[in-house]
Amino acid sequence: MTHYILRRVLTSVVLMIIISMITFGVFFMVPKLAGTNPAELYVGKQATPADVAATARKLGLDQPVTVQYARFVKGLVAGRDFDDGPNKTHCAAPCFGYSFRNDRPVWPLLLDRLPVTISLAVGAAVIWLIGGVLAGVISALRRGGALDRTVMVLALAGVSLPIYFTGLLAQLVFVHQLHWLPGGEYVNLWDDPAGWAGKLFLGWVTLALLYAATYARLTRAQMLETVSEDYVRTARAKGLRERTVIGKHVMRSVLTPIVTIFGLDIGSLLGGAILTESVFGLPGIGRLSIDAVNTKDLPVVLGVTLFGALFIVLANFVVDLLYAVIDPRVRLA
Amino acid sequence: MTVGPVTAPAETQAVEEASVAGTAIEGRSLGRIAWTRLKRDRVAMAGGVTVLLLILVAVLAPLINKAFGHPVNEYHQDKIDPNLGGIPPVGTWGGISREFLLGVQPVTGRDLFSQIIYGAQTSLLIAFTATLLAVAIGIVVGVSAGFFGGWLDSLFSRFMDLVLAFPLILFAIALISVLPPTKGFRIAVMIIIIGGFSWPYIGRIVRGQTLSLREREFVESARSIGSSNFRIIFKELLPNLAAPILVYSTLIIPTNILFEAALSFLGVGVPPPTPSWGRLLSDAVQFYEYDPMYMFVPGMAIFLTVLAFNLFGDGLRDALDPRANR
Amino acid sequence: GTSESKDEEKGSTVSAEFNAGTKGIVNASDKKGGTLRFGYSSDPDSLDPTRIYYASGQNFMRSFYNRTLLTPDSKPGEDGLKLQPDLAEAMPEISADKLTYTFKLKNGLKFEDGAPVTSKDVKYAIERTFAQDVLSGGPTYLIDQLDQGQNYPGPYKDTDPEKLGLKSVQTPDDKTIVFKLAKPFPDFLYLLPMAPGAVPRAKDTGAKYTEHPVSTGPYMFETVDPGKKITMVRNPNWDPATDPIRKALPDRVEMTLQMQPDELDKQLLDGTLDLDFGQTGVQQSGQAKILLDKNLKKNADEPVTGFIRYFTISTKVPPFDNIHCRKAVQYAADKVALQTARGGADAGGDIATNMLPPNIAGHDPKLDPFGTKQGKPQVDKAKEELVACGKPNGFETKIAVRNRGKEPKTAEALQQALAQVGIKATIDQSDASLYFRSTIGSPDNVHKKGYGIMTAGWGADFPTGTGFLQVLVDGRLIQASGNNNYAELNDPEINGMIDQATAETDPKKAADLWGQINAKVMDTATQLPFVYDKALNYRNPRLTNVYVYSYFGEWDFGSLGVSDGK
Amino acid sequence: MKGADMSSTITATDSTEGPRLGPLPSAFLDVRDLRIHFPTDDGLVRAVDGISFTLERGRTLGIVGESGSGKSVTSLGILGLHHRGRARVSGEVWLDGEELISAPAERVRQLRGQRMAMIFQDPLTAMHPYFTVGAQIIEAYRVHHKVAKSVARKRAIDLLGRVGIPQPARRVDDYPHQFSGGMRQRAMIAMALVNNPELLIADEPTTALDVTVQAQILDLIRDLQEEFGSAVIMITHDLGVVAELADDILVMYGGKCVEEGTAQTIFRRPEHPYAWGLLGSMPRVDRSVRDRLIPIKGSPPSLINLPGGCAFHPRCPYQGRNGIPCRTEVPTLAEGSDHGVACHIPPSDRRRIFAEDIAPAL
């Protein structure tokens, strides 16, 4: 077990290194290939070629990529120093570099935005998990009936709806026309819980809609499969109440793959968050990334990408461990 | 207990009877059986018909447009109210009229109907090609990993993990936005990115299927008569992989349509004036309070298309593999 | 939701009505107190005065925390274009050869921490501009004028112990600062308000200075929380006696950052916010809302921003090396469609017929060589020109455009109009961030890509013909990158007239000359202006002293107060 | 076939009138005309089509038959484990004087696991992979006994020891996958026996096991039955296993019982051609090697589309001899006697054919 964990940590680290290398290469090399110099993005609109060169030198962009990458990695693990002009600032590890745009270290920027994304993700996850699993269970229990068909077609509709459409539509109806929900800016949970929930509500629901559908379908399929398992028949043969049979024996098996998928989905939620946040104007990591992309703020883009990848890799890892915990048959070797 | 064994004796019976009569000629292939099953699934058939219609619409866009629309980029300034920033006059349902079946686009007054049907062309082109790419890579990688196993499998599996670990949308927009945004190039890049990131889904499934197929005795029996790996892969494995691949391709297409639309929505899709549903939608964001139809029409187009593909793919899956309920 | 505007204000002289702010002072009042609330859809590029370029940033720093030697007067109308002494005691002494400018500082000027403002601080602030590798982004005109071959690297790499090694600026004593030019430059004084006024070296944190610029104005920063909020409070060390220009009515200034544009509009209309920092106009839905509701409409202004939107037609990319082909484009263009693409008459701007916008001296509304005022394409004339050009059936070309904002739409509108006369244009979108610098800013690239027509926009950094038109049309200023003369217009006659105009010290005569240059430029058919930008902005009815400040084409932030004292 | 000499005891098991109230059963388990049909997309599956038998405490009934002949469906039917919406169950199942088919589901549930229990064929899939063996046994005990967990646990350990699991106190916390095949089957048995059921149904309990382990399990079942005096139904297709355990044997074909009788009878004097076929197709270690086996031709029938008349007739070498209506009339089983055969061939002919043609070849 321990050496499994160790090995997994190691593979995860290797994976992250490769991802960072690719990402780094892509973001710093592709512009170059496309004939643009990242330094030009950094300098002002009136800068002369000399200024561009000076900036490139300052940012280390004149160095070979390998050197730049090494520096970047050093920043991640040991922090690095940045030239402010009169003095140097130390950017403590993990240092993803300084934003081109506002000269602030990327890492605190990410941390700053994280609560919003987490608020969004957690709320949505709760809704979709409960809603999806419930719908799936009901549908499976009423298999073949009208309710089952309706739920499943609705589920398909759910996966088919683009977030940016549902989100806008919901906003148009509930915020602008019915005025049921407040518009306004995102507020922190601890500042104004009601406002926080009100602002996030539509985001939760739209994001949850996308996933709930998948979970409903998965739960239903899993349920149907499990219900016909021999061990469920055994449970019945023992004289267990139907409630216990479904609630304990069936659900135990149904939830195992759900937990797995859930972990992976949470890990890759950033993608959905990007769209949701930009539709609902939530200042989270997703918005940050879009803004960074739009302003060509490469260090931020790089930071967010790596951060997202880290999330996914971590989620994978956790899921594997979790799987071993919930499924006694899996032996980590 | 499954329905599996029920059909087996029934068919056996058929064989027996036929052999008695001595007129057994053509067997029913699994494909035919699936087709019979699919035909019974009305929802899936509706999806399938819609998909076919869509493809037809995309292919015949110029003809259809001639009949019902206006030239795709023709401006109709008279249909909009320039003082309100070019939205169609308030209260006209986005300018819907007999002349403009789906209304007009704000600012330019372009015919939304033609934008939608040409948009279908763009969406489907990108989604289909990207899916094709994904399927091609997925098959090659999945089959090699599953069939040859060993270090190749480890390598490819890790590789798939790697691709899946990329925050896809972000990576895509970042990458696309640093590349020159000319039309052909954009489309190519989008196809490569969408296909290049969705193949691991196919790859994993193909690998899994290959792994289980490889254990089936018919592969061993093929080997025992001296078949080469090449023959085993092409003659024994691929025909059996066709069904899952087909199913997952039809299920990946809607995802890819959504993805293309999302990229366009985020402003890194096909460059204007090439019509694109995602871009129409993102364009609509600024007008949606006063011209909700403009948002509604492309939104519904995306929704219905994706839904149709999903319904069809879902039905196809049930038909091809009645036991896998998911 | 909408807001009912109950007019409770007392003592307002000009009643609020649509566009009143462009005509006079709305709600004139001297009532102090309250909080002035800005909203912004983004983050300011920087708060460091050295690094601020765009108009609203300049407006903001000028109004609240950055006093400069000279500054345009806080007055509505033409008066707002006139420079007044600010840190300086009076207008400078200019030597007879027009090369030496001597300023004396006022007495009693202090930084927010109470330290006196000396001429060294002023010089240091100017020197910071030279450190482009650290403090990029701001205007660099001063470098062009003051470096004079010294290659001054900025104070951080300065070997001078006091870091005051820039030779062209001298500080004989703490109250005096002397600028020495190499060549006469009549617009020199206009460069000063754009630059930082004074930066205390002891407090200079270089790249991090943006986190807390030290104020010389009526307000100082309380908190700067990038991406979220900026708050300012009164600067106790600002002495109103030294500053007749700023009213400093509110007690606090706040700015909410990174707001969704639609959300921002909504809060403006709801009255939660007072005004948009960006001053680029409300969004589409806000626009419809305002224009459809007369109660809201009366609180809106649509000032001319001083920006001109235009296409420039290359003189080097065939077939546009032939003037008739260029003229064909001029006639074929559908200016109403272009105007609509920019947002229509109210929010987009008036149709432009020539290259000098109304806020630049020398502007002539009647100059319309191609008769495009009426806005419709003149297909027959265009076809005639095509015949003259030798391309009766049209030709193919490329339109370069940034992939941002409304610009792709304008390119499409032009594309569509050109198609009517047989000119097949393809649109080549490129990345916004490098568009002006290397996409169309590099003539080589333009030739290589074959950009016949390029989308452009231009606003003056200072309101003279020199500041506006020269870089666009002076053939001698064509650069390999960062070029602004996209058409590569190099007409000796025009160049000669420019020399004349830039040397002219009498503003009236200079304006006249620029008017003539403008006409000449239009005759080359290289520039296809289509709108003089307007921005439809909404002002909270509680705002007092609202007027459009011609210098920035925006409301004067520094004069604003709030009537309810909240 | 209605033999004149038997007419008084014949019950028309193929009647479509549904269950009739016969005399109150005296037997411990009395199954009467049990029919279990499944409506499916392809048609109605008549998995069990009129089965009757009785079983006393302390006796073992062996049910043999080909795959798909309805053995498992019958046993699940007795336990009331068919989904009421998906299976049409009719007939009567009397357990110790109580009718189960018409009883409320809740009542049947209470009996299940308590008075009647079942051992399933594949112990790996029949045990929940996520719960420990102990937990599953404890659960089975606690549904029917309101006792503390610790008490139930003691009982579980006790039973595991009884079925021959070494170190039961330790193994009780293992998961099923940590057990070997034989141990799993033992654990299954322990689970079934935890409430001392009076009726134990074992559905192919040894098919998945090796002979040496099979022998262990069979011994175990026999010992336990002797100890508890339960009635046992042993379902299998292995005639050897039935011969080892069963007192009575019921031969199923196509959802019907084609022959029933004591083990001696069935093995010594089988009268149904299908039973002959079964015996003939089986190589035996206890006889000298025959040159050829005597297989049954053809393959098992479809339960949706059973051949008309006697379901076995397409495979029966004697069908249609002397104009007997094998193709048209369904033969019925003589009830009440100790040897029932559902065949149109006159009993005397049957006995003769067996004695002359079949027995020598076996």
Add this chain to the structure above:
Amino acid sequence: MPTISQTERTPSRPATDDLLQVSGLEKHFPITHGAVIRRAVGAVRAVDGIDFTVRSGETLGLVGESGCGKSTTGRLISRLLEPTGGKIVFEGRDITHLSTREMRPLRREVQMIFQDPYSSLNPRHTVGAIVGAPFRVQHIPTPQGTKRAVQELLELVGLNPEHYNRYPHEFSGGQRQRIGIARALALRPKLIVADEPVSALDVSIQAQVVNLLDDLQRELNLTYVLIAHDLSVVRHISDRVAVMYLGKIVEVGPRDALYAAPLHPYTLALLSAVPVPDPDRRDRAQRERILLTGDVPSPIDPPSGCRFRTRCWKAQELCAREVPPLRELAAGQLVACHFPVEEVERTPQGRVSAQRAAAEVPPVTTGPA
């Protein structure tokens, strides 16, 4: 039954009567660890040094409990697996390490019949394609066309030639197994390795297939290696029988001798455990049954010396120390045991005492399966 036209065969018969000689054959499956860098952390010793010969025209039965390495042996001799060690000589030719290409011509000589009639036929191919594949792969000329040849084969195995265009799912288990047999026969092999050809079939169908195999052997002069765990089936078909235990052959000998007088305790126990389909004899059978305790140990870590010793009631200290060699103790009957079964143990009394002794062997706690 129709005969198929003999295709040309090169008479390469060596002088010896042994078609196949296997000596010291080993197959160890490495247990790997690690995702990227794999390293072997152990091995499943599925087959661990076995010797036997198969004579031309005979049937060798291979019995043993699940997991003892029967299938692995079958795959090794048909060279679907690469042996870890030992030697396989077919018709005098060492084929132990032939490459895939070198094996191809030899595939004609050795064919396999598989256990699972459902998974051994590709569901996407028609019967014609399945049975005709060997002709295509081996480029065998079929004078009257492949279809005709296939139909002849179908007839040979008792299937309707009209079924040429049908798919496997349209057939019952027994019919499928016939298709598998037809495919194996297509190349007119000399040796057929049948891996549990009837275990998946119903009793009534089993007999059909067993008879078919019998008939074919007679008609086509085939040699079989028949793998099964059903001792009665093996007894019915085989001329000689080999008993395997945990990767080793513990006893091999002529059928009748082996069944009548087993020499290895394991064989004895195995035979006694077979249920007798005779209710009259059941009490006797039960009394004389030698019940082994516990389960087969893991092939990853087999017991030292004699592998059966952990369950053997006769085991002594020597058994743990020395691996017993395969010795010929009776005519043609070889056994690998230090203390072979003696005559008295085969008597009822002997059995009873053996039974008692066996019950007393302390159960070895087998680890997780």
